[in-house]
Amino acid sequence: MSAGALLAAQLRATNRSFWRNPAAATFTFAFPLVFLVVFTTLLGQGETVIGGTSFDNSTYYVAAMATFGVITACETNLAMGVVVARDAGVLKRVRGTPMPPWLYLSARVTHAMLIGFLLVAITVAFGVIAYEAQVPTGIDLVRFVASLLVGAGCFAALGLAVSGIVPNAEAAPAIVNGIILPLLFVSGVFVPIGDDAPSWVNTVADIFPVRHFFDTMRDSFLGTGSFAWSDVGVMALWLAIGIVVAMRTFRWESRR
């Protein structure tokens, strides 16, 4: 079987397994939508001012939860999935067969990114229907797609990198969420960061890729005009860092 056909077969199997695991599939898809409803209900009455223009909070949250969905699918789910498979001996089993290891991991990464894209599509569709959010067009759509592709790749690479650091499946949720949740908060994904926030919050958010990803998603989705390609550059840098760390820390067997 050719590498392409083998990749497709592995991708199909990964996808089947994902949808047959009700807990994982439900939470992956429920969280961004539930959060969208919750945040919009609690905080959606007002408006957020970005670059002198004000936007409905509900529209702001459509972009925010699309961001959150991609990060959940690509970083959190991928890291946990790889750790669980490693603990169960699936990775070791794969390594004992002629299936190229890169091909197996490519299938998992591709699947995580596709789930991320699907989440964005659902979140946006839900936002359009429920909150009359505007879908970007023209140059903003190009920016949105570019941001989505680089961002999904970046968080998938970081997900693989994190999986190498996590010792076993029991520790995975604590470590993975412990890294990502604070970053989601300081990056304004859940609650907009006001001008009076302490400066260290912005400093931390500047270093890590979450805020940069959120900024590009938000600015292209809302068409604020303040979209910066440098944010995409930072994500690309983190993508490279993620790959390097993943290659150094990745393990085929669990260490207990």
Place this chain on the structure above:
Amino acid sequence: MSERVVEVRGLRKRYGDLEAVRGVDLDVDRGEVFALLGPNGAGKTTIVEILEGFRTRTEGEVGVFGRDPAASERSLKERVGIVLQSTGVDPFLTVRETVELYRAAYPRPRPAGEVIELVGLAEKANARVRRLSGGQLRRLDVAVALAGDPELLFLDEPTTGFDPAARRGAWALVRDLAALGKTVFLTTHFMDEAQTLADRVAVIAKGEIVAEGSPATIAGRDRMLARIRYRAPAGAPAVPEWGQEALPDGSFLLRAEDPTTMAHEVAGWALERGFSFEVFEVTQPSLEDVYLDLTESEEGEP
């Protein structure tokens, strides 16, 4: 002329200060069922995982089909099937999907249905992996290992945790594989398993091979003295001096070079005096006796 499939010379593996494998030589020829027999912690899994390419070695030469497994070549992996204690498959796929997925990676795979049938999982072909019992999971492991139609099969403690019926099933499967001409490299800590399945056995203790040979002749088992054990009923006359030793349960044990003549003499003596022994048995030393001898003599070493 037989073809060498596995060749190991002077293999050593150190984990820090611990030397788990201490200079092992092994040869396995095509079509052989070879058993590496030893207690837990003797180094069996370490050796097998080095042969499979999962672990690196500290010292020595290792060849599988003349290649170094540490190089992790795809062409070598295509010829080898692996059943390990520590591997698993995706719990949410069905048995058939799992076998199909793995066979796709091989150039000349066996039909999935045939492999599933061979391991006795035909009725479970459409069941999710997570619904399988421990024994069924093990058989699925074997099915996955067979999916690529390997020439050499590694089975690391294939029946550990099996109930007696499942063990017999697994043994029948290994015999089927041998009949197909597969080379089987088996590790086990069960004497009866090695005795039943293997053409050749190597006994390993504390990282060293302490004996090697056919199950019937290993460590001079065929030349060891047969044992005659008997117990006289209460009130019987004292047995004559044949060189027997008294056992704690009141019976006597006699080692005989010619068990037929000796048993005849002992039994005849009793019958002449008008009684029968309560216990009367003649046994050849079992592989277990040999094994315990070999592995216990190692216990005293540091």
